[in-house]
Amino acid sequence: MAWQYSEKTKQLFMDAVHGKPGTHLGEIENPDGIGEHGSLACGDALRFTFRVKRHETDPTRDVITDARYLTFGCTSAIAASEALCMIIEQGRYTPIQALSVRNDDIVEFLEGLPEQKIHCSVMGAEALEAAVFNWAQRRGVDLARLGVDIHAAEQEEGRIVCKCFSLSEPYIRRKIKELNLRTIADITGAIKAGGACMSCHHTPGGLQDLLNETWSNEKKTSDLRILPNAIPPVAPLAERPDPAAAGGSGLSPYQFAKRVEKAFDEYIRPMIQRDGGDVEIIDIKDRLVYCRLAGACADCAGAGKTLKFLVERHLKDSVDEQIRVIQV
Amino acid sequence: MKTIYVDNNATTQVAPEVYRAMVPFLTEQYFNPSSMYAPAQKTANALAAARARIAQHFGGVRPDEIVFTSCATESNNMGIQGAAKASPNRRHVITTSVEHPAVLEVCKDLQRRGYEVTFLPVDRQGNLDLADFIRALRPDTLLVSIMHANNETGVIFPVEQLARIAKETDPNIVFHSDATQSVGKLPIDLAIDMQYIDMLSFSGHKLHAPKGVGGLFVRRGAPVRPFLIGGHQESGRRGGTENVASIVALAAAMDLAAERHAEDETRIRAMRDRLEAELAARIPAIEINGAGAARMPNTSNIACHYVEGEGMLYQLDAEGICASSGSACTSGSLEPSHVLTALGVPFTAVHGSIRFSFSRYNTEEEVDRIIEVFPRVVANLRNLSPYWDQAANAPRGDAGVMIQKTHSG
Numbered sequence: 175m176a177w178q179y180s181e182k183t184k185q186l187f188m189d190a191v192h193g194k195p196g197t198h199l200g201e202i203e204n205p206d207g208i209g210e211h212g213s214l215a216c217g218d219a220l221r222f223t224f225r226v227k228r229h230e231t232d233p234t235r236d237v238i239t240d241a242r243y244l245t246f247g248c249t250s251a252i253a254a255s256e257a258l259c260m261i262i263e264q265g266r267y268t269p270i271q272a273l274s275v276r277n278d279d280i281v282e283f284l285e286g287l288p289e290q291k292i293h294c295s296v297m298g299a300e301a302l303e304a305a306v307f308n309w310a311q312r313r314g315v316d317l318a319r320l321g322v323d324i325h326a327a328e329q330e331e332g333r334i335v336c337k338c339f340s341l342s343e344p345y346i347r348r349k350i351k352e353l354n355l356r357t358i359a360d361i362t363g364a365i366k367a368g369g370a371c372m373s374c375h376h377t378p379g380g381l382q383d384l385l386n387e388t389w390s391n392e393k394k395t396s397d398l399r400i401l402p403n404a405i406p407p408v409a410p411l412a413e414r415p416d417p418a419a420a421g422g423s424g425l426s427p428y429q430f431a432k433r434v435e436k437a438f439d440e441y442i443r444p445m446i447q448r449d450g451g452d453v454e455i456i457d458i459k460d461r462l463v464y465c466r467l468a469g470a471c472a473d474c475a476g477a478g479k480t481l482k483f484l485v486e487r488h489l490k491d492s493v494d495e496q497i498r499v500i501q502v
Numbered sequence: 503m504k505t506i507y508v509d510n511n512a513t514t515q516v517a518p519e520v521y522r523a524m525v526p527f528l529t530e531q532y533f534n535p536s537s538m539y540a541p542a543q544k545t546a547n548a549l550a551a552a553r554a555r556i557a558q559h560f561g562g563v564r565p566d567e568i569v570f571t572s573c574a575t576e577s578n579n580m581g582i583q584g585a586a587k588a589s590p591n592r593r594h595v596i597t598t599s600v601e602h603p604a605v606l607e608v609c610k611d612l613q614r615r616g617y618e619v620t621f622l623p624v625d626r627q628g629n630l631d632l633a634d635f636i637r638a639l640r641p642d643t644l645l646v647s648i649m650h651a652n653n654e655t656g657v658i659f660p661v662e663q664l665a666r667i668a669k670e671t672d673p674n675i676v677f678h679s680d681a682t683q684s685v686g687k688l689p690i691d692l693a694i695d696m697q698y699i700d701m702l703s704f705s706g707h708k709l710h711a712p713k714g715v716g717g718l719f720v721r722r723g724a725p726v727r728p729f730l731i732g733g734h735q736e737s738g739r740r741g742g743t744e745n746v747a748s749i750v751a752l753a754a755a756m757d758l759a760a761e762r763h764a765e766d767e768t769r770i771r772a773m774r775d776r777l778e779a780e781l782a783a784r785i786p787a788i789e790i791n792g793a794g795a796a797r798m799p800n801t802s803n804i805a806c807h808y809v810e811g812e813g814m815l816y817q818l819d820a821e822g823i824c825a826s827s828g829s830a831c832t833s834g835s836l837e838p839s840h841v842l843t844a845l846g847v848p849f850t851a852v853h854g855s856i857r858f859s860f861s862r863y864n865t866e867e868e869v870d871r872i873i874e875v876f877p878r879v880v881a882n883l884r885n886l887s888p889y890w891d892q893a894a895n896a897p898r899g900d901a902g903v904m905i906q907k908t909h910s911g
Binding site: 201 | 632633636667670816849850853882885888889
């Protein structure tokens with residue numbers, strides 16, 4: 175898959191990794207707001223910090239002057255982080271105004287992103303939101319009273335739907351509405367949910383159910399509902415031979431194994447050890463005994479013959495004529 | 503800017519000798535080898551000669567045990583599905599968790615059709631546990647499909663030993679091996695060392711032949727039904743007019759590989775080992791995946807902690823260096839490489855793994871250039887990373903805490 179990034183995305187990435195002046199790589203010390211999103215396990219993570227010019231009397235009129243990021247992620251994640259900082263600094267926004275910066279704005283700034291990379295822009299918007307929430311706490315601003323809907327806490331709450339990326343039901347529901355996600359592929363492209371093991375796609379309460387519930391007013395659910403997967407009939411296995419019957423010696427597998435081990439301990443191993451070698455039983459399956467020669471015998475060209483003529487012969491004589499020894 | 507191509511496990515350039523050998527069969531000798539007139543006989547003879555030479559390179563097996571296909575993916579499909587079709591009463595398949603998708607997905611498809619499939623795990627170095635393998639063998643085991651060399655890490659499985667154990671346990675078990683990465687690079691003797699292997703898949707474009715040609719060794723008497731039906735070609739085992747030019751090229755590529763094996767192997771291994779040693783000395787917090795296992799001499803899979811693979815590839819590309827990565831961001835899916843995940847590569851590094859794979863056309867100067875560029879590429883990304891302390895050039899002291907915090911869900 176070749177890179178399908180816009181020139182703008184490539185440019186921002188290269189500027190960032192080469193630390194060109196004017197880029198926003200880094201972390202502000204003693205920031206006025208700090209927010210994180212993603213995790214290393216998910217393949218991308220972002221730490222976003224900003225500083226404000228404090229208004230003397232009214233904290234809601236603070237203006238963001240500097241924004242910085244540290245990002246672990248792919249080319250587009252880094253470019254999206256850079257874009258986020260540029261948009262915010264250029265806009266001279268208050269933190270509350272900054273909340274209106276959406277992932278669409280980042281995508282537009284980047285002159286487009288491939289569909290499977292949209293989540294990189296969403297990550298930026300999420301980290302920004304968390305940072306604004308953090309700023310509000312530090313400055314004693316009650317966002318709820320100002321009518322600002324903040325969701326930073328919901329990641330920790332609610333049932334986890336997508337276990338691979340630790341995404342909760344309230345978060346996915348909100349994103350389905352906000353980003354107008356209509357299919358599972360849309361959800362995966364935007365927020366990664368369902369992108370790895372895919373087991374949450376059609377389970378009860380899974381992504382398809384959340385989609386159906388969200389959009390059921392517009393479209394009859396019956397049109398969308400996926401029938402529960404029929405469990406495929408499991409074909410009967412070939413009948414397993416009864417080990418005791420197969421051996422003809424009337425021993426249970428346990429008794430049989432004990433007899434083999436006894437023969438090893440009392441006769442076979444002492445004899446091999448006399449030559450500086452050793453032998454180990456790896457497994458016993460029906461009348462097949464899997465062994466490995468060790469010590470001086472391990473690299474001996476005659477090892478296979480030793481096992482066949484010494485070990486197998488003795489086991490046949492002392493335990494069961496049908497025993498076969500397999501060298502491991 | 504000169505391109506440095508170190509992605510030879512993905513595909514290889516066609517060798518000039520190979521190209522010269524195939525051209526006449528695209529120009530003058532374009533005939534269908536099945537036609538009756540005299541000119542076509544020469545084409546048919548060339549096809550037969552190519553088959554016989556390839557059989558020689560596999561230790562002197564019978565020429566009619568070589569079936570030509572369009573690629574290794576087709577060979578794997580034919581081997582696995584053909585074995586399942588031939589023995590409908592057996593319903594259990596053993597494979598490994600690190601196979602190429604051309605085997606893994608075919609096995610998963612069998613699973614959906616009611617078969618039981620055992621996916622053998624590997625340890626941190628990429629090795630199989632023989633005891634796991636023995637325990638997995640069952641009276642209803644139909645097929646074992648285990649790759650020879652892994653495409654991502656280069657780790658080599660002891661398929662000759664595994665095949666012998668399977669056959670000694672039950673001669674009716676069919677043993678298939680995907681040898682796409684090893685044919686032309688490791689000696690493969692199907693007459694003696696690997697006499698218990700029933701089927702072996704290979705591909706032209708991994709050994710300096712063109713894309714679009716592959717093969718499946720099918721041992722005489724192995725219960726395998728055809729996959730592509732619709733023609734008498736390949737003794738009725740694979741319909742479709744033979745891709746004569748590419749088959750001739752495949753034989754020429756195998757001749758060349760055999761001729762140059764000793765020299766190529768020594769030189770390629772030396773380049774790879776030098777690259778790994780130099781990078782390990784220059785970059786903190788990296789590890790070589792599969793270093794503790796038997797490994798292909800041309801493959802290096804390096805896990806760089808706290809960086810993401812795609813950003814590395816992109817910067818390398820800008821420097822003209824072509825490599826590949828097991829990162830989620832470089833695949834169509836969001837999941838990182840199933841091979842590295844199966845190895846248990848820590849999640850701080852599984853997204854930051856990069857593969858360099860060499861061929862005989864790489865040079866020491868190219869290795870020098872990678873040694874010069876790559877440490878900078880990693881450092882650039884670590885400077886951006888929230889988990890890296892730039893001043894100390896080490897992971898941040900609180901990286902563990904951050905990871906715990908954000909990964910607690």
